[in-house]
Amino acid sequence: MNTLDTIPEKLGVTDAWVEKGRVHWLPCDGLKVRDLAKTMAALHARFITITATELPEGEEIRMEYHWDLDGQLLGFPFLVSNKQIESIYDLCEAANWIEREIHEYYAVDFIGREYELLFLRQGDKPGVNLREEDE
Amino acid sequence: MSYTIPMGPYHPGLEEPYKLDLVCEDETVIDAKLHVGFNFRGIEHLAETRNHVQVIALMERVCGICSNIHTLSLCQSMEGILEIAPPPRALYIRVIMAELERLHSHVLWAGVAGKLMGFKTMFMRCFALREKVMDVLEAISGNRVNYSMNRIGGVNRDIADPSAVLAMIEALEKEMVHTIIPVFTTSTTALSRCAGIGVLTQEQAISYGVVGPTARASGVPQDIRRAAPYAAYADLEFDVPVETGGDVRARLLVRALEIMQSCRILHQALAKLPSGPIHAEGSDESDIAFPTGTATSRVEAPRGEVMYSVSWEEDSDNPSRVHVRTPTYANMPAIRAMVIGAQLAETPLIQASIDPCYSCTDR
Numbered sequence: 001m002n003t004l005d006t007i008p009e010k011l012g013v014t015d016a017w018v019e020k021g022r023v024h025w026l027p028c029d030g031l032k033v034r035d036l037a038k039t040m041a042a043l044h045a046r047f048i049t050i051t052a053t054e055l056p057e058g059e060e061i062r063m064e065y066h067w068d069l070d071g072q073l074l075g076f077p078f079l080v081s082n083k084q085i086e087s088i089y090d091l092c093e094a095a096n097w098i099e100r101e102i103h104e105y106y107a108v109d110f111i112g113r114e115y116e117l118l119f120l121r122q123g124d125k126p127g128v129n130l131r132e133e134d135e
Numbered sequence: 136m137s138y139t140i141p142m143g144p145y146h147p148g149l150e151e152p153y154k155l156d157l158v159c160e161d162e163t164v165i166d167a168k169l170h171v172g173f174n175f176r177g178i179e180h181l182a183e184t185r186n187h188v189q190v191i192a193l194m195e196r197v198c199g200i201c202s203n204i205h206t207l208s209l210c211q212s213m214e215g216i217l218e219i220a221p222p223p224r225a226l227y228i229r230v231i232m233a234e235l236e237r238l239h240s241h242v243l244w245a246g247v248a249g250k251l252m253g254f255k256t257m258f259m260r261c262f263a264l265r266e267k268v269m270d271v272l273e274a275i276s277g278n279r280v281n282y283s284m285n286r287i288g289g290v291n292r293d294i295a296d297p298s299a300v301l302a303m304i305e306a307l308e309k310e311m312v313h314t315i316i317p318v319f320t321t322s323t324t325a326l327s328r329c330a331g332i333g334v335l336t337q338e339q340a341i342s343y344g345v346v347g348p349t350a351r352a353s354g355v356p357q358d359i360r361r362a363a364p365y366a367a368y369a370d371l372e373f374d375v376p377v378e379t380g381g382d383v384r385a386r387l388l389v390r391a392l393e394i395m396q397s398c399r400i401l402h403q404a405l406a407k408l409p410s411g412p413i414h415a416e417g418s419d420e421s422d423i424a425f426p427t428g429t430a431t432s433r434v435e436a437p438r439g440e441v442m443y444s445v446s447w448e449e450d451s452d453n454p455s456r457v458h459v460r461t462p463t464y465a466n467m468p469a470i471r472a473m474v475i476g477a478q479l480a481e482t483p484l485i486q487a488s489i490d491p492c493y494s495c496t497d498r
Contacts, residue, residue, distance in 0.1 A: 021215040021216075021429075021430040021431060022215070022363065022431070022432075023431050046341065046357070047344045048344070048440070048442055048460060048465075049442060049458070049460035049464075051444045051458040052458075053446060053455070053456040053458075056448075056455075064444065066431075066444075066460075068362075070362070071359075071362025071363045072363070073363065073431065073433060093342050093344075093468070094342070094343055094344030094465065094468075096468060097468060098460075098464075119171070119172050120172045120175045
């Protein structure tokens, strides 16, 4: 069993990896993002980024967390319905700037962290949502 | 007693606007805060208002140095959604453009580093060399900065005369081997400014998630060309230079050695350039109809891994999301670790040693 195959069990996820477009995706229903970050750190996986996407016709935001494990690109999608998700910054230093950017771009609150003002130098307050302003 | 020295957003030691607040005791830096976003352009948001042709032109302008890499990664993502595979000749031309871009970027960086070391002769020498690389890029693409080479399904222009490119590579190799690398690795001026300065340990490199030459100079042997090959890299032989010193000198050495490896890749790619079309059938502008989907692509830019994530809704002219993670975005926070303990006068060279691209960061 290779490292990739052990990850769902470590995370307590019953779903299997789905490989699509050179990304290994693991559905994350019920999974806590901090548990994911701890597992990735234990495996020495390299954090890449979080891709946030505002879903149409609703308040939900899809957050895709990406790590690299020995050249394999891993993707973990989370649906955020109330614009709040736990921060992983204290577990994963590399997530600092992207959490700040998503906070300012999409007004997502990463619970458990403080923000320095302002990352994007746009607007005059934190939580600026450029998309909604433009619309 | 400590005091804070602001460096930037406009400062002679910085090429572009960002700001370092350096907390010092005497001349020693004890902490630093980084501030970016002064020229934030909202390009990701703008991309959602562009169609599949316009978005390529837009994303090419994320960066003025690695512009080709951005369109390559974007096109690979869009090809992933459309399930289009570029023909072999196009894949080789993509490698040739990517390595020429790496050459011009690394030589430019060597020039900037020379200038910051107070070694202006080397600055002039490197920039003269870079001109030759840009001449070749212009000869191939018609452009010196934004090459417009990548399109969905392949490339826009062929390389009619590979031997002309080879002649430039040989001249560049000669200059690197006989002048640039020996001077940077043996001269007292370069060594005294670089050795043991701005150290990023392997542990810190992993913690910050740094990429590219910055990671490889700290003993992290990651290179997307090797770890997850794209275009034609799987067919080509090359080494991934890795140094363990983690200092400015190690970053300089890694880039110098990478120049030699880029020349090696170019020799092979030009010699093996397959015949055939330069773009896939069914990939013309009028043939493109996106299904609903998301695709992600990674490439090894001169500064490290670039990742694009592109989403599209069926029947839409425009992407619903284009997310770009540029290498400087990953590398720049590590400057804090590099400057702590350094002398104030060393900080311009230390921050430059990651080859920062503020344009990429403020995409």
